Amino acid sequence: MSQTFYKKGFLALAVAAALGVSAFAQADVKIGVAGPMTGANAAFGEQYMKGAQAAADEINAKGGVNGEKIVLVQGDDACEPKQAVAVANRFVDQDKVLGVVGHFCSSSTIPASEVYGDAGIISITPGSTNPQVTERGLSAMFRMCGRDDQQGIVAGDYIVDVLKGKKVVVLHDKDTYGQGLADATKAQLAKRGVEPVLYEGLTRGEKDFSAVVTKIRAAGADVVYFGGLHPEAGPLVRQLREQGLKDVKFMSDDGIVTDELVTTAGGPQYVDGVYMTFGADPRLLPDSKAVVDAFRAKGTEPEGYTLYAYASVQALAAGFNGAKKNDGEAAAEWLKANPVQTVMGKKEWDSKGDLKVSDYVVYQWDKDGKYHQLEKQK
C-alpha cells in the first residue's frame, strides 16, 4: 500500500514540476543549442554550450531580447543525421524554440535545417562549413563560419605555395563535411596544376589506417591532406609517423581544432608540426578581449568554437532586437540587411546567409600540443 502511495506521490510531484517549468518558461525567448554533446565529437558540443551560455548570461544581464530573457535548450545530435532531425523536431514541437544555434557536423545541420525552415525558425551554425548548408534556398539559415570552398582554396594554395607539395595525398572520412572539404582542396590543387597521387576515403569510427599509410609510403608522398575530424585524424597522423614517414607534412582542417587531437594521436610528439586551416583566431581580436578574459578568469579557455557559439547567440539576439519582435523570419530579414557587432568583430551576411568576408588562415601545432596561427600565410 505504501508503495502505491509513493508512486502516486512521485507522479503528482513530477506533473507539478513539469507544469511549473513550462508555465514559467512561457515568457522567455528559448534558443536551442544543438551539436554533438555526446559521442566522439562531444568536445565541440561542449565548446558550443560554453560559448552560448556565456553569451546568453551577458545578454540577459543587459536586459535580454525585447525585454525577455534568453533561455538555452540543449539538443544532442551526436553528429548523427537521424538524431539531428529528432532533436530539430523536439525543438520545434516540444520546446518551441524561436532560434537555434547549431548544428556542428554539416551532415546533421543540413537535414535539421529543413525542419527549422518549415517551422519558420531562424538558425545559425557556428561550425558547419559545407557549401550545401546555405545553398538550398532556406531563408533563415545563417553561418558564423566560412565555407569549405573558401577553406579548400586556402588549404590548396598553402600546399602549393608554402609546403611546395609535389606528390600530394588527399584523404577524407566519407562524410558530408570531410569529403566536401577534401573535394574543395583537390579542386584548388588541380587549378594550381597539382594532381593528387592518391585520393581515398577512410571509415569514421575505425582506428586502423595502416593499410592506407603504407599506400601513402608507396606513393612517395610529401604532403598528406585529410578532410575530417580529430577522432580519425589523430590515429592517422600517429600511424604515419610510426611507419617511418617523419618528413611527410600533414595538413587538416577546422575539424581538428580541439586539444583532444593530442589525446587521439597518443601524445604531443605526434601532432608536432601538423598544419590546419581555421578561421583567424577570434581570441586575438581586440573585440573579444573582455570576453576571453572573463572566460580565463573562470579557469576555462575559450578554444575552438566557443567564441563562434558566443557570437551566434549575439547575432540571434541582435536579429530579434533589430526586428523588434521575436519572430524568426523577421530576424532573418533584418540580419541580411544590417551588420552585427559581435565578439568576433563586425559581421555581415549575404542573401544566402553566408558571411560576406571569410577569414581562413593556416595554423600549426607545436611539440607541446598547442596550436598557433602561422605568421607566414602565403
Next chain:
Amino acid sequence: MDGIFLQQLINGLTLGSVYGLIAIGYTMVYGIIGMINFAHGEVYMISAYLAAISLALLAWFGIESFPLMILGTLVFTVVVTGVYGWVIERVAYKPLRNSTRLAPLISAIGISLILQNYAQISQGARQQGVPTLLEGAMRVDIGSGFVQLTYTKIFILVAAFAGMALLTYIIKYTKLGRMCRATQQDRKMASILGINTDRVISYVFVIGAAMAALAGVLITMNYGTFDFYAGFIIGIKAFTAAVLGGIGSLPGAMLGGIILGISESLFAGLINSDYKDVFSFSLLVLILIFRPQGLLGRPHVAKV
C-alpha cells in the same frame, strides 16, 4: 615480394589477430549455448577503459618500467573483465536459459546498450587516450623497399598468438577444456554424466571476456585512443570473423579473424580503401554460399 606488399600483409596480420581474439568470445558462447552474445563488443570496450585505468593507477604508484606496467595491466584487465563476463551471464542470460531462443538475444542487445551508456556516463563522452608505452620501431630492408614494424606491433603479434595458443591448450588438454567440449557436444548428456553445465557456461563467458580483455589491452596500446562507442565496429568485424571461420569453431574464429584482417588490409592497400568493407563482406557472402557452415565449422546435423 616487395616491401610494400609485405608491410600490408603484416598490417593485416596484426589487425586480424586482434579480430580473432574477440571472435573467440562470440564463437565459444555460440558453440555452447547457441546464442550470439551481442554485448561482446561492449565487453571489449569496457576492457579498454579498464586498461587505461590500470595504466593510470600503476603510474600513480610510480611503476614506470614497461614489463611491469604491461603485466600489471594485463592481469588487472583480464581479471576484472572476466568478472564482467561472469556477471553479465548471471544477470542477463542464465535466467533466460529455458525460454525462447530470441529472449537472450534481446537481453544481449539490452546489456550492450547498458554498458555503452554506463561507460559514457561514468567516464564522460570524450575521447580517451593513453600515452605511448613502447616507442620505437624495427626497420627491415627488403630489396629496394623496407618494412617498418613498431615494437608495439611485434608485441601484439606475440601476445595475440600466445593467448590463442594458451586457450587452445586449455580447451584441448585440461579438465576444464574437456568439460567445455562435452557441454558443447551435448549439454543434457554432459549434465547426466555429472558435469555442472551451468558452471561450465559461466567459465566460457569468463574465457571469452578474458580474450576480449587481451585484445582491449593490445588495441589500446597500439592506437592509444578509444571511446564508449569503440566496441561497435570492432564487435561487428569480430562477429563477421567468427561466422567466416565457422561459428562454434575455435580455430575457425582465429583463422576467420586473420583472413578478414589480411583481406581488408590488402584490398585497401592494393585497390581502394573506400570499398574495403564492401570487399570483406562480399567475401563473407561468397564463403557462406559455398560453405554455409563457414571455413572450419561443422555442418549442422539435425539430431533425431
